[in-house]
Amino acid sequence: MPSSSIAPCPACPPCSPGHRCAVYPSSSLTDAQWAVLEPMLPPPGNTTGRGGRPEKYCRRLILDAILYVVRGGIAWRQLPVEFPPASTVYGIFVRWVRAGVWQRIHDALRDRLRVRAGRDRCPTAAIVDSQTVPAADTVPGSRRGWDGGKRTNGVKRHIAVYVNGLLLAVMVTAASIQDRDAAHRLLAGLRGGFSTVRLVWGDGGYPGRLLGWAKSVLALQVEIIRRIPGACGFQVRPRVWVVERTFAWINKHRRCARAYENRPDHHEAVIHIAMIGLMTRRLART
Structure with missing residues (x-):
């Protein structure tokens, strides 16, 4: 430091x-x-x-x-x-x-940036993804889990962003929760906060019954952006790279690179604070 x-x-x-x-x-x-x-x-x-x-x-x-x-x-x-x-x-x-102060400040700053960029305050599309991070010993065992795919014992952050990468919704669960299961709560929260959203993009972790449920219950069309068949290694996929960049912005803050908070709402607040710092720097430039 x-x-x-x-x-x-x-x-x-x-x-x-x-x-x-x-x-x-x-x-x-x-x-x-x-x-x-x-x-x-x-x-x-x-x-x-x-x-x-x-x-x-x-x-x-x-x-x-x-x-x-x-x-x-x-x-x-x-x-x-x-x-x-x-x-x-x-x-x-x-x-x-x-x-709820941190979320209110975050949402107000995000809306100001959207308006400054010439967009409507209410988004019509979103991108969802999740990220598993290891948990420190301050996180109780009841709030953490094992992610077999990432081979990590920790928590999972599920986020929804709009097309410029700014955060619309965040939810923290144990890492053992599958993306398609947590997406029900994430999409329901997204619909509750933004009635104008009609289209959601996601990667291959959101298949199956989620698509039909989102369309019939939430009136959301979920499109899956899959990997290129036969390709290996890292791929820059349309739309998905936007949410990956948001995770990179969040992980620049060391408190977010690992889960330390013993409550999910505290971890979500830390993510909001990280984005508040990023957005205030952008607004202060003008």
Whole structure:
């Protein structure tokens, strides 16, 4: 991890001159990124009529700490001393997972990027795929499984993306769950969030009764993109390469290269945070 340089935090209130932000080039928010994210954060509890004390640490510093963990893959308790206490940072992460904050921010950023690219906010097609990652000892045995094809003991991430690779839906299961079985829940969630989607592409892992079920129950047409017969080695297949690139974006964040979270919803939130960092960088360029 690169060394830090200490700079004043423009997000800290004037009454807190001691607050300072550590700038890590790969994870810390720039001023432009913070300008994009700040309006999307939930209001503090003490400003919504629910009582409570004012927040002790500035939110930009909290977000920098969470992005530092996701990008660097470290444990929460290994946060550098210039960040707030690990218990405070983790507590806010968990609180926002339960409130659905990370997904709401992610979806708002994705819609902004779609509109900026000249597309409609609501997609009409999606691509689905799964990825198996090994699980650390922090993941209980009841939430992991053995993937015989990948010879990996861990968890499986099932995602749906639109044609530019941005995330539409994510679901984390044990690695022993077959793609065609998990796809029922994934496609049902995709239909619930995006009523405009009509076409879904997938690889050879989604054959059989899934196609008829998706058409009759969800009004989704699922097209299977198969490998070229007789070909060996890696193949760049139409549409499928888009979702593989999304997995590469996610795996750049070391916290996502291996499963550490002991709850599936926490792992899904970490994936959303990784994509939030990517999308804010894109929006900040303009």
